[in-house]
Amino acid sequence: MIQVVGLTKDYGARRAIENLTFEARQGEVLGFLGPNGAGKTTTMRILTGYMPPTAGTARVAGYDVVSESLEVRRRVGYLPETVPLYPDMTVFDYLEFMADLRHLPNADDRVAEVLDVVGMAERADSYIGNLSKGMRQRVGLAQALLHKPEVLILDEPTIGLDPAQVVEVRNLIREIGRDRTVLLSTHILSEAQQLCDRVLIINKGHIVAEDTPENLQARLFGAERVVVRVRGDAEGLEERIAAVDGVQDVERKADGGVEFRFAPGQDVRPQVARAVVQAGYDLLEMRPVGVSLEEIFLQLTRDNVGADASNE
Amino acid sequence: MRNIWIIARREYKLYFISPIAYVIAFLMLLIIGILFALALVYYSNNAFMMPMGAPDVTIVTQPFVFLMVLSLPALTMRLLADEQRMGTMELLLTAPVRDWELVAGKWLGAFLFMLTLIGVTLIFPIMLNGVVDPGIDQGLMVAAYVGVILVSAAFLALGVAVSALFSNNLAAFFATLVVFVVFWWMFDLAAGILPAGGEILRYLSMQSHFYGSMNRGIINLSDVVYFLSLIALGLFTGSVAVETRRWR
Ligand SMILES: Nc1ncnc2c1ncn2[C@@H]1O[C@H](COP(=O)(O)OP(=O)(O)OP(=O)(O)O)[C@@H](O)[C@H]1O
Ligand SMILES: [Mg+2]
Numbered sequence: 001m002i003q004v005v006g007l008t009k010d011y012g013a014r015r016a017i018e019n020l021t022f023e024a025r026q027g028e029v030l031g032f033l034g035p036n037g038a039g040k041t042t043t044m045r046i047l048t049g050y051m052p053p054t055a056g057t058a059r060v061a062g063y064d065v066v067s068e069s070l071e072v073r074r075r076v077g078y079l080p081e082t083v084p085l086y087p088d089m090t091v092f093d094y095l096e097f098m099a100d101l102r103h104l105p106n107a108d109d110r111v112a113e114v115l116d117v118v119g120m121a122e123r124a125d126s127y128i129g130n131l132s133k134g135m136r137q138r139v140g141l142a143q144a145l146l147h148k149p150e151v152l153i154l155d156e157p158t159i160g161l162d163p164a165q166v167v168e169v170r171n172l173i174r175e176i177g178r179d180r181t182v183l184l185s186t187h188i189l190s191e192a193q194q195l196c197d198r199v200l201i202i203n204k205g206h207i208v209a210e211d212t213p214e215n216l217q218a219r220l221f222g223a224e225r226v227v228v229r230v231r232g233d234a235e236g237l238e239e240r241i242a243a244v245d246g247v248q249d250v251e252r253k254a255d256g257g258v259e260f261r262f263a264p265g266q267d268v269r270p271q272v273a274r275a276v277v278q279a280g281y282d283l284l285e286m287r288p289v290g291v292s293l294e295e296i297f298l299q300l301t302r303d304n305v306g307a308d309a310s311n312e
Numbered sequence: 313m314r315n316i317w318i319i320a321r322r323e324y325k326l327y328f329i330s331p332i333a334y335v336i337a338f339l340m341l342l343i344i345g346i347l348f349a350l351a352l353v354y355y356s357n358n359a360f361m362m363p364m365g366a367p368d369v370t371i372v373t374q375p376f377v378f379l380m381v382l383s384l385p386a387l388t389m390r391l392l393a394d395e396q397r398m399g400t401m402e403l404l405l406t407a408p409v410r411d412w413e414l415v416a417g418k419w420l421g422a423f424l425f426m427l428t429l430i431g432v433t434l435i436f437p438i439m440l441n442g443v444v445d446p447g448i449d450q451g452l453m454v455a456a457y458v459g460v461i462l463v464s465a466a467f468l469a470l471g472v473a474v475s476a477l478f479s480n481n482l483a484a485f486f487a488t489l490v491v492f493v494v495f496w497w498m499f500d501l502a503a504g505i506l507p508a509g510g511e512i513l514r515y516l517s518m519q520s521h522f523y524g525s526m527n528r529g530i531i532n533l534s535d536v537v538y539f540l541s542l543i544a545l546g547l548f549t550g551s552v553a554v555e556t557r558r559w560r
Contacts, residue, residue, distance in 0.1 A: 045402075048406040049405075049406055050402055050405050050406050050558065051558045051559065052558060052559065070408050070410070073406055073407060073408040074408045076406070078406050080399065080402045080403070080406075082399040082402075083399075084398070084399045084400040084401075084402050084403035085398075085400070086398070086400060087398075088326070088329060097318070097322055098403075098407070100318045101315065101318055101319075101407045101408070101409060102407065102408060103314065143403075
């Protein structure tokens with residue numbers, strides 16, 4: 001559905017993305033994960049026909065984004081990072097205008113349909129300028145869904161929303177992503193893990209890793225991480241845990257917890273638990289630790305995993 | 313074609329909820345109305361004393377085009393600059409619409425608004441027709457109004473082109489004003505000062521194509537071609553400007 005080969009974009013002298021190559025298969029939800037300035041928006045703008053690349057090619061829904069730009073634009077639904085809305089139009093008029101531009105038959109019915117999908121039916125006659133940020137985001141999403149596009153490109157769809165709205169929009173995306181190809185960008189790792197079948201990690205214009213969220217975590221760390229907490233003074237706890245066979249990288253955290261890792265398939269948690277209890281500590285908690293995006297980047301740059309991860 | 317119409321229709325409606333458009337339309341009608349009334353009073357006071365002709369439609373069209381030079385930049389400034397500022401350009405440039413359709417649609421929306429305003433000013437010649445005896449020169453009136461329509465269409469096309477270059481309404485306004493002043497007066501002025509090239513400069517001047525012929529009741533093909541070329545120039549430049557935005 002999306003095929004990108006050697007994509008490069010320069011803004012004047014600044015190179016925003018360099019030699020990106022990736023693919024999104026039909027029906028897949030592909031996550032674009034990266035920090036500020038990584039080149040996520042730049043890539044999406046090229047894929048939606050907003051601007052041409054400096055080098056490389058991209059095909060979306062079977063059409064070239066430069067030479068067959070109109071065909072691509074007919075088949076793509078796009079939610080830009082800054083949701084493009086006209087504040088002095090009502091929600092309904094705005095969506096009707098977009099539906100007209102896409103030559104949809106029965107535009108009014110279709111507008112009513114997407115308003116239902118994004119849960120904005122009661123606000124159809126409100127002026128967009130009077131809507132909350134989350135509602136605007138949903139109107140933007142409605143706009144992207146109008147023409148039942150084969151490919152949806154969503155640039156940071158949950159940014160700036162309150163937690164309840166984030167959950168709603170994520171559910172909406174999961175719903176939509178069931179029968180459509182979706183490319184979404186985010187800099188929240190857990191969001192990528194929740195929503196995506198596959199994640200591309202992009203940093204400074206390069207793809208540094210590409211895999212399913214689960215594999216990515218396992219491969220990057222080659223291990224599972226666990227934190228242990230005990231009641232009261234944890235003096236000497238590190239040594240006790242480190243003494244267990246198969247335990248790696250024991251480390252005391254600032255909050256008093258002790259973290260360790262073990263290789264996948266060699267679950268040493270029972271042994272650790274026994275060792276801790278036998279040593280006389282009151283074991284309060286033992287749980288796996290999620291990995292933050294920052295840690296992934298640290299890891300990627302430290303071990304240079306990126307080089308082999310992106311060369312497949 | 314359909315896309316042009318869809319964009320034009322939205323733009324046209326937008327003028328009717330825009331305070332700036334109302335203010336401009338109101339001021340134009342007010343000033344033209346005052347000048348019109350003064351001309352009528354002057355004529356009725358002096359008609360028996362001197363053998364001068366009755367006032368004709370040019371007492372409306374002459375101030376009208378003059379006011380257009382100064383006020384149309386305010387109607388065209390936001391056409392594309394505002395889309396850029398609000399980020400909605402990204403929406404339009406990723407919709408299945410060609411760049412020239414976008415520019416032409418914006419122009420058409422503004423032109424339809426001006427046509428509406430021009431239509432309203434027809435009350436002045438109609439009133440004049442009732443006052444003077446034996447009525448006004450119909451040929452002159454048609455020619456002068458064709459001239460007004462062409463002048464406004466050309467200005468709006470140039471204005472859309474300038475608006476495509478900016479993402480700030482005020483900057484677009486002043487740049488457009490400069491372009492209008494140059495096309496309306498400066499070429500003539502330069503033709504008078506410069507030793508050579510007077511012919512070409514005078515041909516480029518907009519006002520000579522209006523005052524020299526249509527405002528005197530003469531419709532020359534060459535004048536019509538001149539204004540149509542200006543419209544084409546404006547729309548073409550605007551389309552190129554939108555397209556180069558993509559390449560930046
Ligand atoms: N219009 C532009 N002109 C010049 N440089 C630009 C332009 N847009 C983006 N850049 C630069 O290109 C690089 C990539 O930017 P991009 O917006 O694609 O990043 P991003 O991954 O979307 O970041 P964010 O998470 O902040 O949205 C940045 O260094 C940015 O400064
Ligand atoms: Mg971005």
